[in-house]
Amino acid sequence: MPKTSFEKTRKAIAKKKGPIESLHQYSRDSKRLHRAQVRDEKLEKIAASRRKNDQPYRTYVHQYDEELDEIKKSRRKGRPPSTKEDLFKMKIESLQKEWRNGFRQYL
Structure with a gap:
């Protein structure tokens, strides 16, 4: 399974700063994590709608x-x-x- 952008971002921040728990709420890195999480959720939502639209074609096949x-x-x-x-x-x-x-x- 491919890594999500959230996992990649979390790993990059952990290498740079240490444990994720040490970030404060409004830091740059916490904003990066939030953006990555939102991006992953948006992509998953789009993929789910595509799978839902493909169902009639699968039954036709x-x-x-x-x-x-x-x-x-x-x-x-x-x-x-x-x-x-x-x-x-x-x-x-x-x-x-x-x-x-x-x-x-x-x-």
Whole structure:
């Protein structure tokens, strides 16, 4: 997990001054720590809203999973996959590829 800017700032101040508890409330270093903490909170908030907005796309990508599972369960053991199953696999694969790479066309 990457370090947050708060952790980096805290570590830099600790190297320079010693323990963080020795800072007084309105010192430059305490303001640096506060700014770093606010920055991290803001970035986390933005990331959470992005993850929330991506949810519909994730459900769209996995829309054929249930049908594919049903087809796999109904197939007898030792039989090759049916054409319908192959089509579902190809659809799922293409949707996942689009999700990973965007809608870019490769020549």
